[in-house]
Amino acid sequence: MTDSTVTSATGSSRFPSRYVWAGLKLVGSVALTFFGLLLVTFLIGRVVPVDPVLAAIGDRASHDTYEQVRREMGLDLPLWQQFASYVLQVLKGELGKSVLTANTVVDDIKRVFPATMELATTATLFGVAFGVPMGVVAAVNQGRWPDQIVRLLGLFGYSMPVFWLGLMGLLLFYGILDIAAAPGRVDFANLDVVETWSGLILLDSALQGEWEVFFDALHHLILPAAVLGYLSLAYISRMTRSFMLEQLRQEYVTTARVKGLSEARVIWRHALGNVMVPLITVIALSYANLLEGSVLTETVFAWPGLGQYLTASLLAADMNAVLGATIVVGAIFIGINLLSDLLYRLVDPRAK
């Protein structure tokens, strides 16, 4: 640790240019990754057995109309030109029209995305609130029963099909115990009561003072968020445990103990404080993974979010919507990775 402090202090005159260089490299690699994402979705769009021209004009149109529409859609151009215009379109924020809903894909995604965000955020909060303390307790009691329990819970989380866990949750808490709400985001009576401001129903209902809707929405949110949050709990607790084990071996922990600090202060303040930095990356990654997990969870809980939109479009072979949603999720994924990388550099001076 002392070593790296010294080098960064002596190297400070060259620091700005190195910093800029690293930033440029990061931006370049992100741009390249996004480009790769577009290439993949473009190629997927090419191999689809659905003929986009026929999909637009129907199979009764004449041959001339077919050729004309084909030219208008730019499908007679060489592949690389088609790809170039595709990239330009996406960069302008155009993802085409959905056949299923007859809206533009961008509008559709804007409408459904807040529901997914609400679910994934609550789930992550759940995962952090339980996963971090569990990981710490496991590390402190390494090898003893609390550690084994946390390890087993984590393994179960890694092995559980999330859609099945959701169904079991519904069976137990809704079907048998009758304490959870039915699938859906709010009760039927509370649909469209709250005006859509942010799309986050908890926020909107609270801002508009509709407390009945607020609590109803909360009631509906708890079970799916807990199911999804269990996945992130498994990941976060395992990573917290291994980070904590590493910290507890360090000499500063011994020093703190020798100084006479209470064990709680040593663990929760000194050691956990140092774990926070790598933990940010882990939490960001688990948030990105939850966006994926939400595809299956939303199907089970009839949650009107991006995941359900994606699966509905998939089953209807609505390729614009499928590829649009893939691009959006991929872009968020890449964005979160970038953000966690930047945060890491910002918080941890050694990472520079």
Place this chain on the structure above:
Amino acid sequence: MTQLRAWLTADTPVSRNHARAIQAYLSWRALASNPLTMIGLLIVVALVVFATLAPMLAPQSPVAQDLTQRFIAPGTQYLFGTDEFGRDILSRILYGARVTLYIVVLVAVTAAPVGLLVGTVSGYFGGWVDAALMRITDIFLAFPRLILALAFVSALGPGIENAVLAIALTAWPPYARIARAETLTIRTSDFIAAARLQGASGFRIVVGHVVPLCSSSLIVRVTLDMAGVILTAAGLGFLGLGAQPPLAEWGAMVSSGRRYLLDYWWVATIPGLAIFVVSLGFNLLGDGLRDVLDPKSS
């Protein structure tokens, strides 16, 4: 027996094969000392046995419908009950093991060699080859796997082969990363330099010397990944994009049982339990293998 054990634990191996046998025996002992790993191994072996012997073990045909026998609860007549078409769920679970094993094996034998090849070539040759291959790997790593698999399957059409292809396409990048990291430490070794001085070609060194040394950490990673592969395949099946009916696939079985969840709990619960147990088995086995084969990364 004691003679065999003495031979297997000898301090001074007399031949190369003897040394290998000792090594294998000691690894096995380390593996067997962990009960959780043994449970995992047992589950995986059971999967293989059930899948192979499904026609002999299954009390009924997995697709035979009998509408007079619908929704019979688990009991003595039908161990796991019957589904909405009166099919025996136990038989369908057994045949479903075949589908799961098929997917797991196919993904392992397609994704692992690709990852291994990309990683070793990238690490051994370095320079622009490395830069280009690792960029491609990074691009694939940055994708959300399930979503990409969904997009692939939607383009190629639903079906078990396409599901395997989609999963394999998203599974190889981590293997490439691991193989590259291993190769970077191996390539500077003296024995590689010796092989090169003897005139061995780059291809020969990579295939003959580097690849075998990368294998153990790769096996660990592949085993751990199989749990994820099973879950992704089951997820695709659940969404109706994997194996198509009437083929017995566990994810699709959960999906069809879902409609009757509150009235007939077993139809969706039991196939889901099968997915969970098998994927837990691979996780337990992978954890144990990692402790034995690759202690530095645990």
